[in-house]
Amino acid sequence: MAQSFREQGGAATMDPSALRRWLTSRLLNRQMAERKGPPEPFPRRLEYFHQLDDPYSFLAAQCIGPLLAQYDLQVDWHLVPGPSGANLPEPDLLPALAREDAASVAPYYGLICEALVRPDDAMLARAQRVFTAVGAAAKVEAAELLSSAVLTGNMAALEAQAFRHGEATAKDAAACLEKGDARRKALHHYAGGMFYYGGEWYWGVDRLYHLERRLQEEGAQRHGRSGTLFPRPDIRCGPLSADNTLTLEFYASLRSPYTALIFDTAVAWAQQVGVRMDLRPVLPMVMRGVPATRDKGFYIFADAAREARALGAPLGSFYDPIGEPVRQCYSLLPLADSEHKRVELMSSFLQAAFREGKNTGRKRVLRRVVERAGLPWAAAARILGQPGWEQELEANRQAMYHFNCWGVPSFRLCDSDGVTIATAWGQDRFWFIAEKAQETLQHRGD
Secondary structure (H helix, E strand, O other): OOHHHHHHOOHHHOOHHHHHHHHHHHHHHHHHHHHOOOOOOOOEEEEEEEOOOOHHHHHHHHHHHHHHHHEOEEEEEEEOOOOOHHHOOOOOHHHHHHHHHHHHHHHHHOOOOOOOOOOOHHHHHHHHHHHHHOOHHHHHHHHHHHHHHHHHOOHHHHHHHHHHHOOOOHHHHHHHHHHHHHHHHHOOOOOOOEEEEOOEEEEOHHHHHHHHHHHHHOOOEOOOOOOOOOOOOOOOOOOOOOOOOOEEEEEEOOOOHHHHHHHHHHHHHHHHHOOEEEEEEOOOHHHHOOOOOHHHHHHHHHHHHHHHHHOOOOOOOOOOOOOHHHHHHHOOHHHHHHOOOHHHHHHHHHHHHHHOOOOOOOHHHHHHHHHHOOOOHHHHHHHOOOOOOHHHHHHHHHHHHHOOOOOOOEEEEEOOOOOEEEEEEOHHHHHHHHHHHHHHHHHHHO
16 A cells, blocks of 8 residues: 555545446446346335435435435435544534535425524534434435535524424434434444445435436336436537626636546536636645545545446546646646646646546656647756745635635636626535626626
8 A cells, every 4th residue: 555545544545446446346247236136125225314404404304305206226224423523524514515506506306405503512413413303204304404404503493393303312413413423434434414225325305316317227117107206407508698797706626526427528518508618726735735534535436436427427447646747747737838738738637537548747758748738848848846836826726715625626606897606615606696697787788
């Protein structure tokens, strides 16, 4: 095992060939399981891990009733605490972001999520005692109502649920949380709002379209049922054009698989809609001291690969460029900017690392990256590895943190005066940015 892996304590810096072997094994195992038929006799077993103070769990809970009506499933419920330690690198930013994000996207999935507040610890503890006492038949409704009460500070709603279901003891609730957490750890995950089915994890409403597609392939839809309940909204490219009156700040990292799979799509969208692109690179999280556990690293890379396949642009046998390759490419930003080729340079590097599986630490590979971007290698070689780029990347990081985002890709859509229209974190939120652009343009037209 590489020394850097032991120092960081996570899969983010693990040997990339080992990571590729793991991903390949995972994909082959699922394909073999599917060839053998359903993983279990009907009804299929879906495990769900509910965190009562998590906005994404609140949305996910609203999806379970419709899923049970649409598909032949049995849901096993697990009450869990939130992530902690290295799995929660920004404990102050994540809850605030989640509250705002969940409320923003819920209507587009046909879900309800009013303005949310910071949960009260005492209310959360009581809600956990109540949920522990809830019978199996009532868990679908109780999960939604109890999460709503905790996340909106609605004591009357919590009292109503306690009156209806009673309360377990604090000891029993703690044992229930411990059991749920133990099961989650045994399956190598760390977060709430997660679905587990047949060897794969699905995060909240955002990944249910993957689960639904799989269930449909297995013939799990009930008689008379068809269609997908929770498709991801499309990335709208029209009908209105911004004509450079809007700006998209795109915070990207050269070692992020999620950045790699949305990068060219975001660039093409901005060009088509007429939105000015302001590409703002940042240093990868682990290169700025943010740790990542093995389980988190595995999930991120596997999920990114699945997302890429669904987008029709699968990632290749990618070669993690963490460390010196990233620094060397960033050192070429001044040259790229002088030739107006910043976008082309980053696109070429991401393609080499994540779609072609090239070791970007090798000079001949980097030369191909540079020349494919339309830059002269002779000029690049003269400044390769020189400092001076770090200040801009740190300023970009601070700007990103200012709107409660710390990971990539992150986006901020601004009007002609620089006023924020919308912010989002994640390639799976780019549809939201596109939607807000069209809504803004429509409003101006009215």
